[in-house]
Amino acid sequence: EKGGFKHFMLKEIHEQPHAIQDTYRGRLLASKGIIKMGSVDNNIGKFLNANRIIIVACGTSWHAGLVAEYLFEDLARIPVEVEYASEFRYRNPIINKNDVVIAISQSGETADTLAAIKLAKSQGAFVFGVCNVVGSSIARETDTGAYTHAGPEIGVASTKAFTTQITVLALMALKLGNLKGEISNSRFNTFLQEMTLIPSKVEELLKINSEIEKIAAIYKDATNCLYLGRGYNFPVALEGALKLKEISYIHAEGYPAAEMKHGPIALIDEHMPVVVIATKKGHYDKVVSNIQEIKSRNGKLIAIVTKGDTIVKEIADHVIEIPETVEPFTPLLSTIPLQLLSYHIAVMRGCNVDQPRNLAKSVTVE
Ligand code: F6R
Numbered sequence: 001e002k003g004g005f006k007h008f009m010l011k012e013i014h015e016q017p018h019a020i021q022d023t024y025r026g027r028l029l030a031s032k033g034i035i036k037m038g039s040v041d042n043n044i045g046k047f048l049n050a051n052r053i054i055i056v057a058c059g060t061s062w063h064a065g066l067v068a069e070y071l072f073e074d075l076a077r078i079p080v081e082v083e084y085a086s087e088f089r090y091r092n093p094i095i096n097k098n099d100v101v102i103a104i105s106q107s108g109e110t111a112d113t114l115a116a117i118k119l120a121k122s123q124g125a126f127v128f129g130v131c132n133v134v135g136s137s138i139a140r141e142t143d144t145g146a147y148t149h150a151g152p153e154i155g156v157a158s159t160k161a162f163t164t165q166i167t168v169l170a171l172m173a174l175k176l177g178n179l180k181g182e183i184s185n186s187r188f189n190t191f192l193q194e195m196t197l198i199p200s201k202v203e204e205l206l207k208i209n210s211e212i213e214k215i216a217a218i219y220k221d222a223t224n225c226l227y228l229g230r231g232y233n234f235p236v237a238l239e240g241a242l243k244l245k246e247i248s249y250i251h252a253e254g255y256p257a258a259e260m261k262h263g264p265i266a267l268i269d270e271h272m273p274v275v276v277i278a279t280k281k282g283h284y285d286k287v288v289s290n291i292q293e294i295k296s297r298n299g300k301l302i303a304i305v306t307k308g309d310t311i312v313k314e315i316a317d318h319v320i321e322i323p324e325t326v327e328p329f330t331p332l333l334s335t336i337p338l339q340l341l342s343y344h345i346a347v348m349r350g351c352n353v354d355q356p357r358n359l360a361k362s363v364t365v366e
Contacts (some may be wrong), residue, residue, distance in 0.1 A: 009155035017199035057104040060158035064165035066235035075177035085116040106161035107362035108136020216344030228257040229277035240338035248346040280306035281327040
């Protein structure tokens with residue numbers, strides 16, 4: 001049932017090339033230069049006239065929502081707010097007629113997200129769901145939506161659900177950006193071509209599994225860990241930290257790299273591993289100076305870099321190379337080594353990777 005893998009989580013990490021492909025199959029028609037998504041096409045007026053998009057979700061799905069904030073604002077120029085579903089409902093939120101609410105949920109059963117949807121609907125909002133489980137409560141409760149088609153995710157730690165949620169949301173942002181004239185047809189086509197290359201780039205990235213295992217062995221006894229990233233990689237840093245804490249029980253925090261100097265830098269000494277995502281396009285020079293600040297305080301640096309990087313290699317204790325891609329798709333690649341790192345650390349610590357203590361696959365209590 002685990003297809004030769006020791007755990008569902010490892011199997012699901014390795015399924016990502018196919019899962020991403022299944023997500024865009026039939027939607028991304030690269031040779032025709034179009035993105036076809038029935039539920040978006042049928043409601044195109046609502047999306048194009050949206051004053052803003054409000055995203056509601058929890059946990060890893062909330063992190064996918066944060067990536068989507070960058071995607072929709074950057075590519076489609078639609079203002080986005082990302083809300084923890086649990087906070088949204090208790091804040092007496094302001095929902096306007098032309099707001100589009102997007103609810104993201106792997107299980108489609110998360111009680112807080114479901115309650116946020118009901119509230120948004122009661123105030124007249126159009127609610128779009130991005131779910132994995134077909135026929136789930138959230139899929140039924142939303143006005144319409146798009147499934148991620150990632151296949152069953154059994155491991156409690158969400159992996160392929162996250163990358164496929166980002167894939168769906170990227171397709172939506174690209175489509176709307178193109179229709180709004182924010183993305184020229186030629187740039188649009190470049191994005192479509194690049195998306196078709198993502199599965200093979202993820203595949204290539206999975207080959208460095210044993211390299212990551214070696215790094216995991218060095219840091220498995222850490223008690224704390226920081227994850228830093230900027231721009232599109234900031235939500236990836238949050239997600240990396242969540243993956244580590246939930247399955248290995250190591251305290252980890254994700255931060256926007258530049259925020260470090262406003263507090264967390266006080267934590268850095270020779271016992272503190274810091275995972276920095278420093279890919280070429282996302283504010284690279286700025287991240288390099290953040291890296292230097294960490295090194296000069298003797299922090300242990302694990303850097304995720306773009307293949308061929310030379311500058312960060314000089315400074316970091318360990319580097320993990322990822323293939324180059326367009327900046328908006330970076331999270332689809334930079335997430336993978338972080339999933340593997342937390343997986344191996346958790347296994348080495350003897351943790352129950354697929355069923356971490358105190359957690360359930362779907363949280364049906366508010
Ligand atoms: C993290 C994790 C949780 C879920 C969260 C939302 O690995 O599994 O944080 O992401 O409970 O669940 P869904 O997406 O099912 O609404």
